[in-house]
Amino acid sequence: MANFDLSTIRHSAAHVMAAAVKQLYPDAKFDIGPATENGFYYDFDMEHHLVAEDLKEIEKRMKKLIAQKIPFERFETSRDEAEKLLQGQNYKLERLADIEEGAPISFYRTGEYLDLCRGPHVDTTGDIGAVKLLSVAGSYFRGDEKNPMLQRVYGTAFATREELDSYLKMMEEAAKRDHRKLGTELDLFGFSDNVGPGLVLWHPKGALIRHLIESYWKEEHYKNGYQLLYTPHIGQSLLWETSGHLDFYRESMYSSMEIDERNYYVKPMNCPFHIEVYRSKLRSYRELPLRWAELGTVYRYEKSGALHGLMRVRGFTQDDSHIICTPESIEDEIAEVLRFSLAINRSFGFTDIKPYLSTRPAKAVGEPERWEKAIDSLRKAVVKCGLECEVDEGGGAFYGPKIDLKIKDAIGREWQTTTIQFDFNLPERFDMTYVGKDGQRHRPYMVHRALLGSLERFFGILVEHYAGAFPLWLAPEQARILPVSEAQLGKAMEYRDAMRRAGFRVEVDAESAGLGAKIRAARNERLPYILVVGEREAASGGIAVRSRREGELGAMPLDSLLKKMSEELANKTI
Protein backbone atom coordinates (compact mmCIF):
# COMPACT_ATOMS: atom_id res chain seq x y z
CA MET A 1 0.00 0.00 0.00
CA ALA A 2 1.32 3.37 -0.99
CA ASN A 3 1.99 5.95 1.69
CA PHE A 4 -0.37 8.86 1.35
CA ASP A 5 -0.26 12.30 2.80
CA LEU A 6 -2.58 12.68 5.79
CA SER A 7 -4.46 15.52 4.11
CA THR A 8 -4.94 13.35 1.01
CA ILE A 9 -6.38 10.58 3.16
CA ARG A 10 -8.69 13.05 4.87
CA HIS A 11 -9.83 14.70 1.69
CA SER A 12 -10.58 11.25 0.28
CA ALA A 13 -12.48 10.43 3.46
CA ALA A 14 -14.59 13.55 2.85
CA HIS A 15 -15.53 12.15 -0.59
CA VAL A 16 -16.44 8.83 0.97
CA MET A 17 -18.60 10.66 3.50
CA ALA A 18 -20.33 12.55 0.70
CA ALA A 19 -20.92 9.25 -1.07
CA ALA A 20 -22.51 7.82 2.07
CA VAL A 21 -24.66 10.92 2.54
CA LYS A 22 -25.78 10.67 -1.08
CA GLN A 23 -26.93 7.09 -0.49
CA LEU A 24 -28.93 8.06 2.59
CA TYR A 25 -30.25 11.43 1.38
CA PRO A 26 -30.52 11.47 -2.42
CA ASP A 27 -31.77 15.10 -2.37
CA ALA A 28 -28.53 16.37 -0.83
CA LYS A 29 -26.73 19.15 -2.63
CA PHE A 30 -23.01 19.29 -2.11
CA ASP A 31 -20.63 22.15 -1.61
CA ILE A 32 -17.03 21.32 -0.74
CA GLY A 33 -15.25 18.83 1.48
CA PRO A 34 -11.67 19.75 2.25
CA ALA A 35 -9.15 18.37 4.70
CA THR A 36 -8.50 20.55 7.74
CA GLU A 37 -5.78 20.67 10.35
CA ASN A 38 -7.38 17.96 12.42
CA GLY A 39 -9.61 16.15 9.99
CA PHE A 40 -12.08 17.04 7.30
CA TYR A 41 -15.61 18.28 6.71
CA TYR A 42 -18.17 18.36 3.97
CA ASP A 43 -20.96 20.91 3.54
CA PHE A 44 -24.41 19.73 2.47
CA ASP A 45 -27.76 21.30 1.81
CA MET A 46 -30.78 19.03 2.18
CA GLU A 47 -34.27 18.69 3.61
CA HIS A 48 -33.32 16.39 6.47
CA HIS A 49 -31.70 18.03 9.48
CA LEU A 50 -28.85 15.83 10.56
CA VAL A 51 -28.60 14.89 14.23
CA ALA A 52 -25.85 13.05 16.09
CA GLU A 53 -27.67 9.75 15.58
CA ASP A 54 -27.46 10.15 11.81
CA LEU A 55 -23.69 10.36 11.96
CA LYS A 56 -23.51 6.76 13.17
CA GLU A 57 -25.42 5.58 10.14
CA ILE A 58 -23.29 7.67 7.77
CA GLU A 59 -20.15 6.34 9.41
CA LYS A 60 -21.38 2.77 9.04
CA ARG A 61 -21.88 3.29 5.31
CA MET A 62 -18.47 4.91 5.02
CA LYS A 63 -16.84 1.89 6.61
CA LYS A 64 -18.64 -0.33 4.12
CA LEU A 65 -17.36 1.77 1.21
CA ILE A 66 -13.85 1.68 2.65
CA ALA A 67 -13.96 -2.10 3.02
CA GLN A 68 -14.89 -2.39 -0.68
CA LYS A 69 -11.61 -0.74 -1.72
CA ILE A 70 -13.30 1.28 -4.46
CA PRO A 71 -10.80 3.06 -6.74
CA PHE A 72 -10.67 6.86 -7.06
CA GLU A 73 -10.75 7.53 -10.80
CA ARG A 74 -9.77 10.93 -12.15
CA PHE A 75 -10.89 12.36 -15.49
CA GLU A 76 -10.98 15.78 -17.11
CA THR A 77 -13.85 17.33 -19.02
CA SER A 78 -14.81 20.45 -20.86
CA ARG A 79 -16.75 23.14 -19.02
CA ASP A 80 -19.96 22.28 -20.87
CA GLU A 81 -19.63 18.64 -20.02
CA ALA A 82 -18.92 19.52 -16.39
CA GLU A 83 -22.05 21.66 -16.21
CA LYS A 84 -24.10 18.72 -17.44
CA LEU A 85 -22.54 16.39 -14.88
CA LEU A 86 -23.29 18.85 -12.08
CA GLN A 87 -26.87 19.54 -13.09
CA GLY A 88 -29.02 20.49 -10.10
CA GLN A 89 -25.96 20.89 -7.86
CA ASN A 90 -26.12 24.67 -7.64
CA TYR A 91 -23.29 25.05 -5.12
CA LYS A 92 -21.00 22.87 -7.21
CA LEU A 93 -21.92 24.89 -10.30
CA GLU A 94 -20.88 28.06 -8.50
CA ARG A 95 -17.60 26.43 -7.56
CA LEU A 96 -17.19 25.38 -11.18
CA ALA A 97 -17.66 28.97 -12.27
CA ASP A 98 -14.75 29.89 -9.97
CA ILE A 99 -12.36 27.73 -11.95
CA GLU A 100 -10.33 29.94 -14.24
CA GLU A 101 -10.73 29.73 -17.98
CA GLY A 102 -8.13 27.35 -19.37
CA ALA A 103 -7.46 25.57 -16.10
CA PRO A 104 -8.18 21.86 -16.14
CA ILE A 105 -11.61 20.79 -14.89
CA SER A 106 -11.24 17.45 -13.19
CA PHE A 107 -13.64 15.01 -11.61
CA TYR A 108 -13.16 12.07 -9.34
CA ARG A 109 -15.35 9.02 -9.49
CA THR A 110 -15.58 6.66 -6.55
CA GLY A 111 -17.99 3.90 -7.47
CA GLU A 112 -21.34 5.62 -7.92
CA TYR A 113 -20.16 8.89 -6.43
CA LEU A 114 -18.89 11.65 -8.69
CA ASP A 115 -17.34 14.90 -7.48
CA LEU A 116 -15.84 17.99 -9.07
CA CYS A 117 -12.40 18.01 -7.49
CA ARG A 118 -8.82 19.01 -8.07
CA GLY A 119 -7.50 16.08 -6.07
CA PRO A 120 -5.21 14.45 -5.25
CA HIS A 121 -6.74 11.34 -3.76
CA VAL A 122 -5.66 7.98 -2.47
CA ASP A 123 -5.77 5.04 -4.90
CA THR A 124 -8.76 3.28 -3.41
CA THR A 125 -11.09 3.83 -0.49
CA GLY A 126 -9.18 1.02 1.20
CA ASP A 127 -6.22 3.38 1.65
CA ILE A 128 -8.24 5.32 4.23
CA GLY A 129 -7.11 3.66 7.43
CA ALA A 130 -9.58 4.79 10.06
CA VAL A 131 -12.39 7.33 10.10
CA LYS A 132 -14.60 8.85 12.75
CA LEU A 133 -17.37 11.39 12.35
CA LEU A 134 -17.32 13.97 15.11
CA SER A 135 -20.04 16.57 14.87
CA VAL A 136 -22.58 18.38 12.76
CA ALA A 137 -22.81 22.16 12.62
CA GLY A 138 -24.15 25.00 10.54
CA SER A 139 -21.97 26.92 8.16
CA TYR A 140 -22.64 29.67 5.65
CA PHE A 141 -22.01 28.99 1.99
CA ARG A 142 -18.63 30.58 1.25
CA GLY A 143 -18.53 31.69 4.89
CA ASP A 144 -20.72 34.68 4.15
CA GLU A 145 -23.61 35.29 6.52
CA LYS A 146 -25.74 36.63 3.67
CA ASN A 147 -25.59 33.22 2.01
CA PRO A 148 -27.74 30.23 2.93
CA MET A 149 -26.65 28.11 5.82
CA LEU A 150 -25.44 24.64 4.97
CA GLN A 151 -25.03 21.63 7.22
CA ARG A 152 -21.43 20.79 7.90
CA VAL A 153 -20.35 17.37 9.10
CA TYR A 154 -16.93 17.20 10.74
CA GLY A 155 -14.89 14.05 10.89
CA THR A 156 -11.34 12.93 11.09
CA ALA A 157 -9.30 10.20 9.43
CA PHE A 158 -5.91 8.64 9.97
CA ALA A 159 -3.76 6.09 8.18
CA THR A 160 -4.12 3.67 11.07
CA ARG A 161 -6.57 2.81 13.80
CA GLU A 162 -3.87 3.45 16.44
CA GLU A 163 -3.31 7.01 15.25
CA LEU A 164 -7.05 7.69 15.30
CA ASP A 165 -7.31 6.28 18.82
CA SER A 166 -4.48 8.42 20.09
CA TYR A 167 -6.08 11.49 18.52
CA LEU A 168 -9.41 10.70 20.17
CA LYS A 169 -7.55 10.24 23.43
CA MET A 170 -6.01 13.67 23.05
CA MET A 171 -9.50 15.09 22.52
CA GLU A 172 -10.62 13.35 25.69
CA GLU A 173 -7.66 14.81 27.55
CA ALA A 174 -8.58 18.25 26.24
CA ALA A 175 -12.16 17.78 27.46
CA LYS A 176 -10.90 16.74 30.89
CA ARG A 177 -8.88 19.92 31.27
CA ASP A 178 -11.54 22.21 29.79
CA HIS A 179 -11.31 25.42 31.81
CA ARG A 180 -15.10 25.67 32.06
CA LYS A 181 -15.31 22.25 33.70
CA LEU A 182 -12.34 22.89 35.98
CA GLY A 183 -13.60 26.39 36.73
CA THR A 184 -16.69 24.87 38.32
CA GLU A 185 -14.93 21.89 39.89
CA LEU A 186 -12.20 23.95 41.51
CA ASP A 187 -14.57 26.87 42.17
CA LEU A 188 -12.42 29.41 40.31
CA PHE A 189 -14.97 31.51 38.44
CA GLY A 190 -18.51 31.52 37.15
CA PHE A 191 -21.25 33.33 35.28
CA SER A 192 -24.70 34.36 36.39
CA ASP A 193 -27.81 34.77 34.27
CA ASN A 194 -28.68 37.72 36.47
CA VAL A 195 -25.46 39.49 35.59
CA GLY A 196 -25.41 38.69 31.90
CA PRO A 197 -23.69 36.56 29.30
CA GLY A 198 -19.95 36.93 28.87
CA LEU A 199 -19.50 38.74 32.19
CA VAL A 200 -17.16 36.84 34.47
CA LEU A 201 -17.52 36.48 38.22
CA TRP A 202 -14.15 35.64 39.75
CA HIS A 203 -14.66 33.41 42.80
CA PRO A 204 -12.16 33.69 45.68
CA LYS A 205 -9.68 31.07 44.44
CA GLY A 206 -9.69 32.32 40.87
CA ALA A 207 -9.47 35.89 42.09
CA LEU A 208 -6.42 34.99 44.19
CA ILE A 209 -4.67 33.47 41.19
CA ARG A 210 -5.53 36.53 39.14
CA HIS A 211 -4.15 38.73 41.90
CA LEU A 212 -0.89 36.77 41.82
CA ILE A 213 -0.67 37.13 38.04
CA GLU A 214 -1.40 40.85 38.22
CA SER A 215 1.11 41.49 40.99
CA TYR A 216 3.82 39.69 39.10
CA TRP A 217 2.86 41.51 35.91
CA LYS A 218 3.03 44.92 37.57
CA GLU A 219 6.33 44.20 39.25
CA GLU A 220 7.90 43.06 36.00
CA HIS A 221 6.63 46.13 34.19
CA TYR A 222 8.17 48.50 36.70
CA LYS A 223 11.40 46.49 36.57
CA ASN A 224 11.45 46.77 32.80
CA GLY A 225 11.00 50.49 32.43
CA TYR A 226 7.23 50.75 32.16
CA GLN A 227 4.97 53.15 34.00
CA LEU A 228 1.48 52.16 35.03
CA LEU A 229 -1.69 54.14 34.42
CA TYR A 230 -5.24 53.99 35.67
CA THR A 231 -7.96 55.34 33.43
CA PRO A 232 -11.78 55.43 33.68
CA HIS A 233 -14.23 52.85 32.39
CA ILE A 234 -16.30 55.36 30.47
CA GLY A 235 -15.55 58.33 28.27
CA GLN A 236 -17.49 60.95 26.33
CA SER A 237 -18.61 60.39 22.78
CA LEU A 238 -16.18 63.01 21.47
CA LEU A 239 -13.33 60.71 22.41
CA TRP A 240 -14.78 57.86 20.38
CA GLU A 241 -15.62 60.12 17.49
CA THR A 242 -12.02 61.27 17.35
CA SER A 243 -10.66 57.75 17.69
CA GLY A 244 -12.99 56.57 14.94
CA HIS A 245 -14.48 53.80 17.06
CA LEU A 246 -17.98 55.17 16.68
CA ASP A 247 -17.63 54.98 12.91
CA PHE A 248 -16.00 51.61 12.56
CA TYR A 249 -16.70 49.74 15.71
CA ARG A 250 -20.05 50.98 16.98
CA GLU A 251 -21.91 47.68 16.74
CA SER A 252 -19.38 46.15 19.10
CA MET A 253 -19.70 48.91 21.69
CA TYR A 254 -22.17 49.00 24.57
CA SER A 255 -24.69 51.70 23.85
CA SER A 256 -24.24 55.14 25.30
CA MET A 257 -25.56 56.50 28.56
CA GLU A 258 -26.60 60.11 28.92
CA ILE A 259 -25.24 62.10 31.84
CA ASP A 260 -25.78 65.88 32.04
CA GLU A 261 -26.87 65.92 28.42
CA ARG A 262 -23.66 64.30 27.26
CA ASN A 263 -23.21 60.84 25.87
CA TYR A 264 -20.76 58.52 27.55
CA TYR A 265 -19.64 55.12 26.25
CA VAL A 266 -18.18 52.19 28.15
CA LYS A 267 -14.67 51.79 26.79
CA PRO A 268 -13.96 49.00 24.30
CA MET A 269 -10.27 50.01 24.28
CA ASN A 270 -7.87 51.86 26.52
CA CYS A 271 -5.91 53.67 23.81
CA PRO A 272 -7.78 56.99 23.68
CA PHE A 273 -7.32 57.45 27.43
CA HIS A 274 -3.59 56.83 27.24
CA ILE A 275 -3.41 59.26 24.35
CA GLU A 276 -5.20 61.89 26.44
CA VAL A 277 -2.53 61.44 29.10
CA TYR A 278 0.08 61.96 26.41
CA ARG A 279 -1.66 65.09 25.22
CA SER A 280 -1.90 66.51 28.72
CA LYS A 281 1.24 68.54 28.05
CA LEU A 282 3.78 69.36 25.40
CA ARG A 283 6.11 66.38 24.92
CA SER A 284 9.80 66.54 24.11
CA TYR A 285 11.86 63.91 22.29
CA ARG A 286 13.87 63.77 25.53
CA GLU A 287 11.07 61.98 27.43
CA LEU A 288 10.51 59.40 24.72
CA PRO A 289 10.18 56.49 24.62
CA LEU A 290 7.19 56.34 26.93
CA ARG A 291 6.07 52.90 27.97
CA TRP A 292 2.65 53.13 29.59
CA ALA A 293 0.81 50.08 30.77
CA GLU A 294 -2.55 49.46 32.36
CA LEU A 295 -4.66 46.52 33.36
CA GLY A 296 -7.60 48.08 31.60
CA THR A 297 -11.05 46.57 31.81
CA VAL A 298 -12.97 46.96 28.58
CA TYR A 299 -16.41 45.91 27.37
CA ARG A 300 -17.25 44.75 23.89
CA TYR A 301 -20.57 43.53 22.64
CA GLU A 302 -19.50 40.19 21.18
CA LYS A 303 -22.13 38.33 19.19
CA SER A 304 -23.99 35.93 21.46
CA GLY A 305 -22.89 32.89 19.48
CA ALA A 306 -19.23 33.86 19.80
CA LEU A 307 -19.08 33.66 23.59
CA HIS A 308 -17.03 30.79 24.95
CA GLY A 309 -16.17 30.35 28.62
CA LEU A 310 -13.32 32.67 29.54
CA MET A 311 -11.87 32.53 26.05
CA ARG A 312 -14.37 34.92 24.54
CA VAL A 313 -16.24 37.24 26.88
CA ARG A 314 -17.90 40.65 26.83
CA GLY A 315 -16.09 42.24 29.75
CA PHE A 316 -12.40 41.60 30.11
CA THR A 317 -9.19 43.11 31.35
CA GLN A 318 -6.48 43.72 28.81
CA ASP A 319 -2.92 43.85 29.99
CA ASP A 320 -2.49 46.78 27.73
CA SER A 321 0.46 48.96 26.99
CA HIS A 322 1.20 51.82 24.64
CA ILE A 323 4.71 52.60 23.63
CA ILE A 324 5.27 56.01 22.18
CA CYS A 325 8.66 56.66 20.64
CA THR A 326 10.69 58.49 18.01
CA PRO A 327 11.58 56.99 14.62
CA GLU A 328 15.20 56.81 15.79
CA SER A 329 14.43 54.47 18.68
CA ILE A 330 11.72 52.36 17.10
CA GLU A 331 14.00 49.48 16.29
CA ASP A 332 15.38 49.17 19.82
CA GLU A 333 11.93 49.60 21.31
CA ILE A 334 10.41 46.83 19.25
CA ALA A 335 13.29 44.49 20.01
CA GLU A 336 12.83 45.25 23.69
CA VAL A 337 9.08 44.76 23.73
CA LEU A 338 9.47 41.43 21.96
CA ARG A 339 12.18 40.29 24.37
CA PHE A 340 10.01 41.27 27.34
CA SER A 341 6.97 39.53 25.87
CA LEU A 342 8.87 36.31 25.35
CA ALA A 343 10.26 36.44 28.88
CA ILE A 344 6.82 36.88 30.47
CA ASN A 345 5.22 34.15 28.35
CA ARG A 346 8.05 31.81 29.34
CA SER A 347 7.73 32.60 33.01
CA PHE A 348 4.19 31.21 32.91
CA GLY A 349 5.50 27.90 31.64
CA PHE A 350 5.12 28.44 27.91
CA THR A 351 8.42 27.73 26.24
CA ASP A 352 7.28 26.89 22.74
CA ILE A 353 6.52 30.31 21.25
CA LYS A 354 6.09 31.27 17.63
CA PRO A 355 5.84 34.78 16.20
CA TYR A 356 3.51 35.61 13.31
CA LEU A 357 4.14 38.79 11.34
CA SER A 358 1.29 40.53 9.50
CA THR A 359 2.12 43.14 6.87
CA ARG A 360 0.37 45.95 5.01
CA PRO A 361 -3.12 45.21 3.67
CA ALA A 362 -4.51 46.73 0.50
CA LYS A 363 -6.55 49.30 2.40
CA ALA A 364 -4.31 51.03 4.88
CA VAL A 365 -3.65 54.38 6.51
CA GLY A 366 -0.19 55.87 7.05
CA GLU A 367 2.74 56.62 4.79
CA PRO A 368 4.26 53.58 3.05
CA GLU A 369 7.75 54.51 4.32
CA ARG A 370 6.46 54.35 7.88
CA TRP A 371 5.00 50.92 7.19
CA GLU A 372 8.30 49.76 5.75
CA LYS A 373 10.27 51.01 8.72
CA ALA A 374 7.81 49.43 11.13
CA ILE A 375 7.80 46.06 9.38
CA ASP A 376 11.56 46.17 9.18
CA SER A 377 11.86 46.76 12.91
CA LEU A 378 9.49 43.88 13.61
CA ARG A 379 11.50 41.54 11.42
CA LYS A 380 14.79 42.57 12.99
CA ALA A 381 13.39 42.07 16.47
CA VAL A 382 12.40 38.51 15.64
CA VAL A 383 15.87 37.75 14.30
CA LYS A 384 17.47 39.34 17.33
CA CYS A 385 15.48 37.02 19.59
CA GLY A 386 16.75 34.05 17.62
CA LEU A 387 13.32 33.09 16.36
CA GLU A 388 11.76 32.59 12.97
CA CYS A 389 8.39 33.96 12.11
CA GLU A 390 5.64 33.09 9.72
CA VAL A 391 4.58 36.00 7.55
CA ASP A 392 0.99 36.79 6.68
CA GLU A 393 1.44 39.15 3.75
CA GLY A 394 -1.30 41.78 3.79
CA GLY A 395 -2.72 40.36 7.00
CA GLY A 396 -2.17 43.45 9.14
CA ALA A 397 -4.91 45.78 10.32
CA PHE A 398 -5.54 48.90 8.25
CA TYR A 399 -3.77 50.99 10.89
CA GLY A 400 -0.47 49.12 11.12
CA PRO A 401 1.60 45.93 10.91
CA LYS A 402 1.84 43.58 13.88
CA ILE A 403 3.48 40.58 15.42
CA ASP A 404 1.39 38.05 17.30
CA LEU A 405 2.91 35.41 19.51
CA LYS A 406 1.38 31.98 19.67
CA ILE A 407 2.23 29.66 22.52
CA LYS A 408 1.89 25.89 22.63
CA ASP A 409 0.24 24.39 25.69
CA ALA A 410 0.95 21.11 27.48
CA ILE A 411 -1.08 19.07 24.99
CA GLY A 412 0.21 20.81 21.90
CA ARG A 413 -2.57 23.29 21.16
CA GLU A 414 -1.65 26.78 19.96
CA TRP A 415 -3.01 29.93 21.58
CA GLN A 416 -2.42 33.52 20.64
CA THR A 417 -1.44 35.58 23.65
CA THR A 418 0.81 38.53 22.86
CA THR A 419 0.09 41.05 20.15
CA ILE A 420 2.42 43.90 19.23
CA GLN A 421 0.72 46.31 16.84
CA PHE A 422 1.82 49.52 15.23
CA ASP A 423 -0.79 52.22 14.98
CA PHE A 424 -0.52 54.90 12.29
CA ASN A 425 -4.11 55.91 12.73
CA LEU A 426 -4.66 57.20 16.26
CA PRO A 427 -1.55 59.44 16.43
CA GLU A 428 -2.94 61.21 13.35
CA ARG A 429 -6.50 61.40 14.59
CA PHE A 430 -5.48 62.75 17.98
CA ASP A 431 -2.71 64.83 16.48
CA MET A 432 -0.04 63.46 18.80
CA THR A 433 3.25 65.31 18.50
CA TYR A 434 6.53 65.81 20.24
CA VAL A 435 9.15 68.52 19.89
CA GLY A 436 12.32 67.20 18.29
CA LYS A 437 15.94 68.30 18.53
CA ASP A 438 15.24 70.66 15.68
CA GLY A 439 12.58 72.45 17.67
CA GLN A 440 9.92 71.27 15.25
CA ARG A 441 6.85 69.15 15.97
CA HIS A 442 7.02 65.54 14.88
CA ARG A 443 4.63 62.64 14.84
CA PRO A 444 5.70 59.83 17.20
CA TYR A 445 5.36 56.13 16.52
CA MET A 446 2.78 54.42 18.65
CA VAL A 447 2.72 50.69 19.39
CA HIS A 448 -0.10 48.85 21.16
CA ARG A 449 0.93 45.82 23.03
CA ALA A 450 -1.00 43.23 25.06
CA LEU A 451 1.20 40.58 26.58
CA LEU A 452 -1.21 38.06 27.97
CA GLY A 453 -4.07 39.31 25.80
CA SER A 454 -6.82 39.44 28.34
CA LEU A 455 -6.52 38.18 31.90
CA GLU A 456 -9.71 36.18 31.51
CA ARG A 457 -8.55 34.38 28.42
CA PHE A 458 -5.01 33.91 29.67
CA PHE A 459 -6.34 32.48 32.90
CA GLY A 460 -8.43 30.03 30.86
CA ILE A 461 -5.35 29.00 28.91
CA LEU A 462 -3.39 28.56 32.15
CA VAL A 463 -6.11 26.36 33.62
CA GLU A 464 -6.04 24.12 30.55
CA HIS A 465 -2.25 24.12 30.28
CA TYR A 466 -1.79 22.98 33.86
CA ALA A 467 -5.05 20.98 33.93
CA GLY A 468 -5.93 22.83 37.14
CA ALA A 469 -2.68 21.78 38.88
CA PHE A 470 -1.19 25.26 39.18
CA PRO A 471 2.50 25.64 39.92
CA LEU A 472 3.33 26.43 43.51
CA TRP A 473 3.61 30.18 43.03
CA LEU A 474 0.07 30.35 41.59
CA ALA A 475 -1.68 27.70 43.67
CA PRO A 476 -4.42 29.41 45.68
CA GLU A 477 -3.84 26.94 48.51
CA GLN A 478 -0.24 25.82 48.52
CA ALA A 479 -0.44 23.29 51.31
CA ARG A 480 -3.06 21.69 53.53
CA ILE A 481 -2.30 20.17 56.88
CA LEU A 482 -4.26 17.05 57.77
CA PRO A 483 -4.36 16.05 61.42
CA VAL A 484 -4.73 12.28 61.72
CA SER A 485 -7.09 12.71 64.64
CA GLU A 486 -8.56 15.57 66.62
CA ALA A 487 -5.74 15.23 69.15
CA GLN A 488 -3.34 16.76 66.61
CA LEU A 489 -5.59 19.63 65.62
CA GLY A 490 -3.72 22.05 67.87
CA LYS A 491 -0.39 20.96 66.49
CA ALA A 492 -1.72 21.33 62.95
CA MET A 493 -2.81 24.92 63.69
CA GLU A 494 0.64 25.63 65.10
CA TYR A 495 2.30 24.40 61.91
CA ARG A 496 -0.18 26.31 59.81
CA ASP A 497 0.54 29.58 61.59
CA ALA A 498 4.28 29.06 61.29
CA MET A 499 3.95 28.41 57.58
CA ARG A 500 1.69 31.43 57.12
CA ARG A 501 4.27 33.59 58.88
CA ALA A 502 6.78 32.28 56.33
CA GLY A 503 4.47 33.59 53.62
CA PHE A 504 2.73 30.42 52.46
CA ARG A 505 -0.96 29.90 51.82
CA VAL A 506 -1.88 27.05 54.12
CA GLU A 507 -5.11 25.59 55.52
CA VAL A 508 -5.94 22.90 58.07
CA ASP A 509 -8.48 20.21 57.27
CA ALA A 510 -10.40 20.00 60.55
CA GLU A 511 -13.09 17.63 59.25
CA SER A 512 -13.80 14.57 61.34
CA ALA A 513 -13.25 12.36 58.32
CA GLY A 514 -10.68 9.60 57.89
CA LEU A 515 -7.20 10.43 56.66
CA GLY A 516 -7.88 8.67 53.37
CA ALA A 517 -10.88 10.89 52.70
CA LYS A 518 -8.94 14.05 53.50
CA ILE A 519 -6.12 13.03 51.19
CA ARG A 520 -8.57 12.26 48.45
CA ALA A 521 -10.23 15.66 48.82
CA ALA A 522 -6.88 17.46 48.79
CA ARG A 523 -5.71 15.56 45.73
CA ASN A 524 -8.92 16.30 43.88
CA GLU A 525 -8.25 19.96 44.52
CA ARG A 526 -4.77 19.43 43.06
CA LEU A 527 -2.97 20.88 46.06
CA PRO A 528 0.82 21.03 45.65
CA TYR A 529 1.49 19.87 49.22
CA ILE A 530 -0.45 17.60 51.54
CA LEU A 531 0.99 17.54 55.04
CA VAL A 532 0.04 14.95 57.64
CA VAL A 533 0.40 15.38 61.38
CA GLY A 534 -0.24 12.33 63.56
CA GLU A 535 0.99 11.18 66.92
CA ARG A 536 4.43 10.33 65.55
CA GLU A 537 5.01 13.73 63.94
CA ALA A 538 3.56 15.60 66.91
CA ALA A 539 6.03 13.81 69.15
CA SER A 540 9.08 14.23 66.90
CA GLY A 541 8.29 17.80 65.83
CA GLY A 542 8.22 16.98 62.14
CA ILE A 543 5.56 16.73 59.47
CA ALA A 544 4.84 14.03 56.87
CA VAL A 545 5.06 15.51 53.37
CA ARG A 546 3.31 14.40 50.23
CA SER A 547 4.18 16.45 47.17
CA ARG A 548 1.96 16.55 44.09
CA ARG A 549 5.07 16.36 41.96
CA GLU A 550 7.28 13.96 43.88
CA GLY A 551 4.84 11.79 45.80
CA GLU A 552 5.35 10.73 49.41
CA LEU A 553 8.52 12.15 50.91
CA GLY A 554 8.14 10.93 54.50
CA ALA A 555 8.47 13.02 57.63
CA MET A 556 10.76 16.03 57.79
CA PRO A 557 11.28 18.98 60.13
CA LEU A 558 9.15 22.02 59.30
CA ASP A 559 12.26 24.07 58.51
CA SER A 560 13.32 21.62 55.82
CA LEU A 561 9.86 21.76 54.29
CA LEU A 562 9.84 25.56 54.25
CA LYS A 563 13.26 25.58 52.61
CA LYS A 564 12.13 23.08 50.01
CA MET A 565 8.98 25.06 49.23
CA SER A 566 10.88 28.32 48.99
CA GLU A 567 13.24 26.79 46.48
CA GLU A 568 10.36 25.46 44.48
CA LEU A 569 8.71 28.87 44.51
CA ALA A 570 11.69 30.33 42.68
CA ASN A 571 10.92 28.13 39.69
CA LYS A 572 7.64 29.46 38.40
CA THR A 573 6.90 26.50 36.15
CA ILE A 574 6.59 23.74 38.75
Add this chain to the structure above:
RNA sequence: GCCAAUGUAGCUCAGUCGGUAGAGCAAUUCACUCGUAAUGAAUAGGUCAUCAGUUCGAUUCUGAUCAUUGGCUCCA
Protein backbone atom coordinates in the same frame (compact mmCIF):
# COMPACT_ATOMS: atom_id res chain seq x y z
C1' G B 1 -26.58 37.39 14.69
C1' C B 2 -27.19 32.44 11.82
C1' C B 3 -27.73 26.62 11.84
C1' A B 4 -28.34 22.68 15.23
C1' A B 5 -28.53 20.44 20.07
C1' U B 6 -29.27 21.01 25.24
C1' G B 7 -31.52 23.21 29.96
C1' U B 8 -34.38 18.49 36.21
C1' A B 9 -31.00 19.87 43.67
C1' G B 10 -24.50 23.49 44.56
C1' C B 11 -22.10 19.40 41.03
C1' U B 12 -22.77 14.82 37.78
C1' C B 13 -27.04 12.65 35.99
C1' A B 14 -31.74 9.24 36.19
C1' G B 15 -37.07 9.78 35.40
C1' U B 16 -42.32 10.99 34.17
C1' C B 17 -45.82 7.54 26.53
C1' G B 18 -49.81 14.46 30.81
C1' G B 19 -51.63 13.03 37.39
C1' U B 20 -46.40 18.65 40.54
C1' A B 21 -39.91 14.22 40.76
C1' G B 22 -35.18 10.54 42.33
C1' A B 23 -29.75 8.76 42.92
C1' G B 24 -24.55 9.62 43.89
C1' C B 25 -21.26 13.45 45.40
C1' A B 26 -21.30 18.16 48.03
C1' A B 27 -23.98 20.71 52.40
C1' U B 28 -26.01 20.42 57.60
C1' U B 29 -26.53 17.52 62.30
C1' C B 30 -25.11 13.42 65.29
C1' A B 31 -21.97 9.39 66.28
C1' C B 32 -16.93 7.71 65.28
C1' U B 33 -10.94 9.97 66.61
C1' C B 34 -9.23 7.11 62.58
C1' G B 35 -1.88 6.74 59.53
C1' U B 36 -1.78 8.20 53.15
C1' A B 37 -7.47 8.17 47.18
C1' A B 38 -14.23 7.85 49.96
C1' U B 39 -16.37 5.87 58.42
C1' G B 40 -21.60 5.42 59.35
C1' A B 41 -26.53 7.30 60.18
C1' A B 42 -30.01 11.09 59.80
C1' U B 43 -31.65 15.84 57.85
C1' A B 44 -32.27 19.56 54.52
C1' G B 45 -32.22 20.95 49.48
C1' G B 46 -36.15 21.49 43.22
C1' U B 47 -42.13 26.96 40.56
C1' C B 48 -38.19 20.39 36.53
C1' A B 49 -34.57 27.76 32.70
C1' U B 50 -38.62 31.73 32.05
C1' C B 51 -43.34 33.29 30.05
C1' A B 52 -47.62 32.10 27.42
C1' G B 53 -51.03 28.42 25.00
C1' U B 54 -53.69 23.55 24.83
C1' U B 55 -55.87 20.55 28.90
C1' C B 56 -59.99 18.91 34.48
C1' G B 57 -54.64 18.82 35.29
C1' A B 58 -48.23 20.66 32.05
C1' U B 59 -41.73 19.41 34.47
C1' U B 60 -43.74 16.24 30.26
C1' C B 61 -47.35 18.55 24.41
C1' U B 62 -47.11 23.49 21.42
C1' G B 63 -45.10 28.44 20.83
C1' A B 64 -42.07 32.46 22.28
C1' U B 65 -38.06 34.15 25.24
C1' C B 66 -33.46 33.49 27.92
C1' A B 67 -29.00 30.82 28.72
C1' U B 68 -25.41 27.12 27.52
C1' U B 69 -22.90 23.79 23.98
C1' G B 70 -20.85 22.51 18.81
C1' G B 71 -19.91 25.19 14.50
C1' C B 72 -20.31 29.55 10.89
C1' U B 73 -19.36 34.66 11.03
C1' C B 74 -16.77 38.21 13.84
C1' C B 75 -12.30 39.38 16.86
C1' A B 76 -11.66 47.89 14.25
